[in-house]
Amino acid sequence: MFCHPNRLQRTKQSPFSPSLSLTSTRAKSSYALLHRQTKMLFFSYFKDLVGREVTVELKNDLAIRGTLHSVDQYLNIKLENTRVVDQEKYPHMLSVRNCFIRGSVVRYVQLPPDGVDIDLLHDATRREARGG
Amino acid sequence: MSWAGPDDVYLSTSLASYLDKKLLVLLRDGRKLMGTLCSFDQFANAVLESACERVIVGDLYCDIPLGLYVIRGENVVLIGELDLEREELPPHMTHVSVAEIRNPCRFSDRTDLTFFRHRKQRGRQQISKVQ
Numbered sequence: 001m002f003c004h005p006n007r008l009q010r011t012k013q014s015p016f017s018p019s020l021s022l023t024s025t026r027a028k029s030s031y032a033l034l035h036r037q038t039k040m041l042f043f044s045y046f047k048d049l050v051g052r053e054v055t056v057e058l059k060n061d062l063a064i065r066g067t068l069h070s071v072d073q074y075l076n077i078k079l080e081n082t083r084v085v086d087q088e089k090y091p092h093m094l095s096v097r098n099c100f101i102r103g104s105v106v107r108y109v110q111l112p113p114d115g116v117d118i119d120l121l122h123d124a125t126r127r128e129a130r131g132g
Numbered sequence: 133m134s135w136a137g138p139d140d141v142y143l144s145t146s147l148a149s150y151l152d153k154k155l156l157v158l159l160r161d162g163r164k165l166m167g168t169l170c171s172f173d174q175f176a177n178a179v180l181e182s183a184c185e186r187v188i189v190g191d192l193y194c195d196i197p198l199g200l201y202v203i204r205g206e207n208v209v210l211i212g213e214l215d216l217e218r219e220e221l222p223p224h225m226t227h228v229s230v231a232e233i234r235n236p237c238r239f240s241d242r243t244d245l246t247f248f249r250h251r252k253q254r255g256r257q258q259i260s261k262v263q
Binding site for chain 1: 145146147150156158160162164176186188193205206208209210211212213214215216218219220221222225
């Protein structure tokens, strides 16, 4: 589900209305205001991709394939079970199996084709464009 | 580093799991540093103990000891945990001395070229210091 993991729990506990749809709308806007959801779209998206196999291409042309372990608000990425795409060109990376990649050096994150729920993504993008 | 909610504890992208481990740090200028992580912060600044720079030229490599290093986070590309059970380098690579690596016969790409210019300058500075 493409949303903050705590959002649904928060709506259930809300004292204002028993209806899930009403509180979810209110929770959405209050969540956006309080927690600046407007800047967290990609962070949330990558959190949903944790556990998937991705290929991260860096600005220095190094491409690393691995399982997405975690991501943070700077879009720093931690990969596990890493393999460098062109291993011969990067012999020093031979024994590296887990790595931390600074967000500022990422050029692309290549995703599995079934890793994208297009409708959900469109929805979240429109919401973020509106300001939450 | 990130807002760690109760569910995010296991998702944390902090370098804490790399503390006291032998790491390979790739820098933006193409240098490869190896050492033990002593500390870090939210900018990925890092302190490496027993750091050495692994210089690779074609099939030749050399480790230049550096001691205690503080790395500014903006220069960090990647921090990789070296698996001690695996070979760090392919078997066809040969270890050479520092002097040999400074005068290679061949080089493969622009990164190495930058390295040579840089090393030549540092080499001259070191020689003048000794004298």
